[in-house]
Amino acid sequence: MMRTSFRTLLATCVGWSLLLAGALAADTPPERPNILFLFSDDHALSTISAYGRTLYGGRVLNETPNIDRIAKEGAIFTRSFCTNSICVPSRATVLTGKFSHKNGVYGLASLWKPQQTFPKLLSAAGYQTALIGKWHLVPQPTDEFDYWKVLSGNGGQGDYYNPAFAEKGKPGERQETGTSSDIIAADSIRWLEQRDKSRPFLMMTQFKAPHVHRMPAPRFLSAYSDVKFPQPPTFHDDYAGRSAYLSKSFMKFSGMDEAALNIFPPDKPLDPASKTGKALARLTPEQRESFINSYRAANEEYYRLKAEGKLTGEALLDYKYQRYMRDYARCVAEVDDNVGKLLQWLDTAGLAANTIVIYCSDQGFFNGEHGWTDKRMMNEESFMMPFLIRWPGVVKPGRKVESMIQNIDYAPTFLDVAGASIPMDMQGRSLVPILRNEKAPDDWRKSLYYHYYDDGSYNLPRIEGVRTSRYKLIRYYIPGQREDWDLMDLEKDPLETKSFRGQEGYDTVEQELRVELARLRKTYDVPDREPTRAEVNSVRQSKGEPAKGD
Template sequence: MNFKTITSFTLALIASTSLVAQKSNKKAQKPNIIYIMSDDHTSQAFGIYGSRLAKLNPTPTLDKIAKEGIIFDNCFVNNSICTPSRASILSGQYSQANGVLDLEGELPMERQYLPIELKKLGYQTALIGKWHLEAQPNFDYYNVLTQHGGQGSYFDPYLTETEMPYAKPDAAKQLGKQYQGHSTDVITDISINWLKNKRDKNKPFVLFHHYKAPHDNFEYAPRYKDYLENVEIPEPASLYDNKNNGSIGTRGVNDALIHDIGSSVSKRNTIRSQGMMLWDKNSVKNSDPNFDPAKKIRDDMSGRDYTHATYQEYLKRYLRCVKGVDDNVARLVAFLKKEGLYDNTIIIYTGDQGFMLGEHDYIDKRWMYEESMRMPFFVRFPEKIKAGLRTDAIINNTDFAPTIIELAGGKAPKQMQGHSFKKVLETGKEPKGWQQSTYYRYWMHMAHAHANPAHFGIRTKKYKLIFFYGKYWVDTQDPNADWNKKSWGNRFTFDTPAAWEFYDLSKDPQEMNNAYRDPAYKNIIADLKKQLVTKRKELNEEDGAKFPHIQKVIDAHWND
C-alpha cells in the first residue's frame, strides 16, 4: 500500500469516525422544551377543537403547531381555578396532596418538583410571565408578574426578576421593574431576550412561558380594537335556554338561587354579570379610549337583547386577547426558526384551565362542566411525534409533570400522583392499563361574586357524575368549618343544597340534561359512585380525617 493510498484511507477513516461521533452527539443531545400556557384560554377558542367559534379562525398559528404534532381531545383540569391548577402542574399532585386548595394557596420551593427534577437532568430552567403561586419560583431564571397578588396588569406590567430580592406579590404594592406595553407583548419580548442573550447555550433549556391573557377583564392591545368588530359571534343555545342542566345544588329549590349562583352573561345573576363589568369604562380604557358601553349595552334593553349585546362585546374582547396570544406565539416561533432551535424544541401549549364563554349563561371557570374543565393541549416535536396525530386518551394536569420529566430523560418522583403519557405522545395510542377516568374537585364554596358551590366528581369518556356538597358551609358547630377568610370569607358564602348531577356525554355532549333520576342509568351511576370512592381513596381525597363536616354531608346524601 503506497503513501497516497494510506493517506486516503486514513482521511476516510477520520471522516467516518467524525460522522459517527456527530450522529452519536446528536442522538445524545437532550431536546429543549418550551411550555406555553395562557390564562383561561379555553378549547372553544381554537380552530382545532371545532367549536362554534372555529369558523372565526381565532388561532391560526396555534392550530398550525398543533397539526404538526399531537392534539389531545380529553385533557382536563382537576380544580378549575388559576392557583391550584398551576400548583398541580408543578407538583404533579392533586390539590389536597400539594396543599393548594384556593387562590391563596402557596407552593413552597421544595415542593415545586417539576423544575427541581429538570435541574437534576441537566436542564437550565426559566419561568417568564404569570406565576400566581406566592412562594419564590424554584427556577434558575424567573421574571414574573407581581401586581394584583400575582395576577399582573395587562398594561405596563411590573415583573420581578431573579436578580431582584423576591417578595410575595402584594395587591397594594408595585413590586419589581415596570415594563412598557401590553403584557402579552412584554412577556414574549422577555422570553426572546432570555433565549437569545441570557441562557447558557451549553445546556438544554426548559422555558415556562406564561401569558396573563385572556384572563378578564380582557384588556386587549389597542391594535386589535377593530378585530371582529363587524362580525356576529355565534352564540351557544344554552345561553338562552339551559333546559335540564343543573340541580338544586346549582339552581336552588324551585330555582330559588339562580340569581346568586354562577356569574352570568345575562341579567340573571344580580351580584355579578358580564354586563355589569362591561359598563366599567376603566376595564378597557387602555385598549380603546373611545369605548362607550352605553352605545352598545343599555340597561333598558329587553332581556334577550341585553344578553345578546353583552355576549357579543364579551366574546370580542376575549378573542382580541386570544389574537394577541396567537400573534405573539408566531413571533416566538419565528425566533426559534431563525436560531435553528425550532425542530429540536418540544413545544407544548395549554391553558391553565377551561373557561365558560356563555354556555349555560355562565362566565368564568370553577365548574366541572365541560367548557370549564376541559383544557386545550397539544405537543409538537417532529423527532419523536408524527404530525397529524389525535387522541381521546384521558389526561389531566397532574400528568404534565411526569410526562415532561420523562421527555427530558428522567423518571417522575414517587410523590407525584400523575402519570406520564409519553407513549401516547409518540404513538397516539393508549398503553395497556391507561386511566379511563379523571377526578375533579372545586373547593372554594361560593367564593367571590362568582359564587360556585363546592363539588367533586368523576369523568369517563362517556359519562360525568358530579356531587355538590355545599351544604357543609354553615356547620358552625364544627371548628373545621372556619375556612380561608381572605379567599372565601365574604357575604356570598352561604349554604347551598347538596345534590347529584349525571350526564351521558355520548348522547348529551352539551350537558343539557341532568339524567341522575333516569332509571335507565341506575346501574351506570352506581358503578360510577364505586369508581369515585376508589379514586378518592387512591388520591387521599377522602374527607373523614381532615374535614369531618364535609364527610357528614357526603355520608348523608351519598344515596340520594
Template sequence: MIKKIQLLCKLIILCIFFSSCGNLSKTDSDKPNILFIMSDDHAYQAISAYGYGLNETPNIDRIADEGALFTRACVTNSICAPSRAVLLTGKHSFINGKVDNVQPFDWNQPNFPKLMQANGYQTAMIGKIHLDGEPQGFDFSMVLRGQGHYYNPEFMVNGSGKWEQIEGYCTDIITDSMLDWLKNKRDPNKPFCALYHQKAPHRNWKPAQEYLNLYDNKTFDPPANYFDDYEGRGSAAKEQEMQIDGHARWGHDFKLLIDPDGNPTGFENELKRFNEQQRKDWLAAYTPKNDAMKAQQLKGKELGKWKFNRYIKDYLRTIKSVDDGVGEVLDYLKEAGLEENTIVIYTSDQGFYLGEHGWFDKRFMYEESFRTPLLVRFPKEIQPGTKINKLVQNLDFAPTFLDYAGITAPEEMQGESFRDLVSGKNSEWRDAVYYTYYEYPSVHMVKRHYGVATERYKLMHFYYDIDEWEMYDLETDPSEMKNIYNDPAYAQVQKDLHTKLQELRSYYGDSDENDQRFLKAYLDHQEKLRKKRAAQ
C-alpha cells in the same frame, strides 16, 4: 511483530474511546428542548383547530397541524393557582397543598424544573405563575404580580423581591421577554425548558391598542343554551354567580364609564393605570360603541345578547395578541434551527365558559370548564395531524416532560407520561380521571365538589352546604343539560361510577378528611379577612 500488535491495540482502544465520547456528546446535544406555552382561561372553543368556528388562531393551529391535538385534555381543579401547582408538581391539589387561590404554595417541594436543572437543563419562567413566594427551579424567572395587569404591569425578576412596572401591553411584554431570553440570555450549549405563560385571556379582557376595534363589524350568536333556566340540574348550577347577563359588571367587564342608568361604574379607576396615549386610544374606541348601545335602550334578551357580544369580542381580541406572540416564537425557533429538536406545547390553565349556560369563568366540572386545550408538536416523534381522544390531565405534564428529558419521575408524582401515547407507540391509557374543586363560599359561588369522568359519563358530588349528586351522559347530552343521577335506566352506570370514584379517591390519596381539613383552613382564612376588614 508484538510491538506492532500492541500499537494496533492502542489505536483500536483510542478509536473506541473517542467514538464513545462523540456519542456521549451527541446524546447530550440531542436532549430535546421544551417550550411550554400556557395562557390563562383560554377555552378550547376559541382555538380554530378545534373546529368550533368561533375564532381564528392561525399560529396556535400550526402546533396542531404540525403535531397533535388532544380532544379530551382536562384539569384536576379548574382554577388558576391550583392548576399551576399541579403543572409544576405532578400532584393533585390535596397532595401539593394548593387547593384554591387562598392557601399558600410550598415551593420547597420537588417540581419538574428543579429536576431538569439538576440534570443539565437550563430553565426559565416568564409571565404569570400566580403562586406566592419566590419561584424555585428556574435559572431565570420574570413573573407577574398576582393576576397581573393588561396595561403597564409589574414583574419580579429572579426573585429579587422588588416589583418593577414595565410600560406596555402585558401579552407583548411577556412575548418579547421570552424571545429575549431565547436569543440572548440562555446558554446555547445546554438544552432548555422554558415556561412562557400569558395572562390573557383572563378577566377582564382588555385588548391591545391595535385590536380595540377588532370584530366591531361582526355580531356573534350566543350558544344555544345561553339563556339556560337550569331546569333538570341541581342547586349548584342554579345558585352560581357567573352569568354574563346578570353577574358581569357594567364597568369592570363591559367597559362602560357610566352605566345605562347614568351611574358611574368605577371603570375610571382602571383607566388610571393607562398612560396618556393608551387612555386616548381606549376612549376613542369604546366611547362611541358604549354611547350607541345606550341610545338603543336595549331590554331583556336583546340586552343579554349585547352583553354576550361585548364579552366575547373583548375575550377574542385579547387572544389575538396571544396568537401573534405564539407565531413570533415559533418563527424564531425555525430561524434559529431549533424547530426539529424542540417540543412545543400549547395549553391553558383550564377551560372557560364562552356563554354556555349563560356563563363566563370556570370552576365547575362541567365540560367547558373541565376540558382544556392541548396541542403538542415534536417533529422527531409526533406525526403531523395526530389526534388524541384519551383523558389526559394537567397532572401528566411533569412526568411527560421528565420522560422526554430522560429523567425518571419521582414516585410521588401522580400523573403519567403521555409521550408514548402521542407518538403512537402505545395506545394503552387510563379509563377515568378524578376532579376536585374547593373555593367556596367565594367569588362566583361555585359549590365545592369532586367527581369522576370517563370517556362517556361523568359523576359529581356537590357538598358543604348541600349534598347533591349529578351524573351526565356526554354521548346523548354533550351540553350537560339533564342530570340523570336518579334515572332508573342508568342505575348500573351510576353504581359503576360510584365504584370508580371511590377507587380513584383511594388511589390518589383523597378522602372526606381532606375535604374537611381544607374547608376549615379556607373558612379560617375568610374569617381572618373579615376581622381585618372590620378593623379597618
C-alpha cells in the same frame, strides 16, 4: 512491497476509524430537546380555531393561526382535562404533577409552600429553566427556576397595560410600558437569546390573557367589531332536573357588570376608585386616548339604546354577550400573535427541530355556555383544557389524540423527555408513550378524577366527580350540609343539559361510577377528612382575614 503495505495499513486505519466513530456515535446519547411551554389563562377550547374544526363540527368563532400551527405540525389532544378548574390550583398541579390534596393548593387563596417541582428537577438534570409572565401563586417564586420574572400587583393577576413585574435577584417591582402579552413574549425571546447555549432549556411563557378584566392591545381594539357571535346552544339553560346549586351560582352572564365589558361614558370623568377608573389610570395619555376612542361609538350606542329603553331582557343579554366575546377574541388574538413571534424566533434561531412546543391553558372557560362566564364546574367547557404539542421527528404532524389526559401528566412528561427520573410520588403519567406511538398503552387510564374545593366563591359548593369516556357522576356538596348528585350521559346529551340519575336503566351505571369514584379516591390517596375553609383560604388566614364564605 512497501507501497502495498502502506495501502494496507491506510485501509486498516480508515476501517478502524470508521468503526470507532460508529461506536462513539452509538454510545453518544441523542441531544435532549428544549421545552417551550406556552400557557394562557382561561382560554376556552371553543376560541382556538384548531379545536373549532376538530371538536365543534367546524364551528370556528375566531382564527388562531399560530396556535393552530402547533397542531398542524404536531398533535391536538381532544380529551385534555384539569384536576381542579381554578387558576392557582391548576398551576400548582402543573408544577408538581399532583392533585390539590397532595400539593396543598386547594383554591385561589391557598398558600404555595415550596416543594418538589419539575422545573427544579430539570435544573438538577442540567436544564436551564425560566418562567416569565403570570405566576399567580402566593408567595412569589424563590428557587423554583434559574430565572424568573413574574407579573405582580392586582392580587398576583398583573395588569394588561403597563404591568409591574418582580424579577429574581432584584428588590421590589418595576412597571414597564406596553401590554402584558407583548412584554412577556419579548422578555421570553430576550432570555432565550441570552441563555447558556451549552444547556437545553425549559422556557415557561405564561400569559395573563384572556383573563378578565380584558383590555385588548391597541392593534386589536377594532378587531371583531363587525362580527356577530352566535350564542351557544345552552345560552338560556334553565338548569332544570339538575342540582339546585347550579341555578344559584353567581357566574351568570345576566349579572355581568358594565366594567367587565369596557362600557363607560366616553366624555365623563370616571370614579378613580371604580374598576374602570383604576384600569384606565394605568394607561399613558396616548394609550388612554386610543382606548377610549376605540370604544367611543359602541359606548355611545349603548347609553343611547339604554336611554330609549331598547336594552332590556334578551336584547340586553345578547348585547352583553357580543361586547364580551369581542373583547375575549381580541385578547386571544394578542396571545396568538405572540405565540407566532416565539415560533418564528425558534425558526430563525435554528432551534425548531429540537424544541418541544406546548400550548395549553390553566383550565377551560364558559363563554356563555349554560348562561355562565367563568370556570370551576365539571362541565366540559370548564373541565377541559387545551393541549397542543409539537415535537419534530417524534409526533406525527396533524395527529389527533383522543386519550384522556390531565394536567398531573405534564410534570412526568417533561421529566421523561429530558431523561430525568420521575419521582414515585408524582400522580400523573408521562405522555411520551402516547406521543411516540399511534395509540396509548393498554393500561392507560379509562377514567378521570376531579375535585374543586373553593365553596363559597361565586356562591358555589365544592364539586367532586368521575368522568369516563361516556359518563360523569358529579357530587355537589358543602361539608356538613346538603349534597346533590348528577349523572351525565355524554353520548345521549353531549351538551349536558339533563341529569340521568334515577332514570330507567341508569341505576347500574350510577353504582358502577360510584365504585370507580371510590377506586380513584383510593388510587390518588384522597383523605376522608375535608380541608377546612381556613385551610383552603390559607393566604387570607396568614393575613388574619376571614375565609371566603364565612
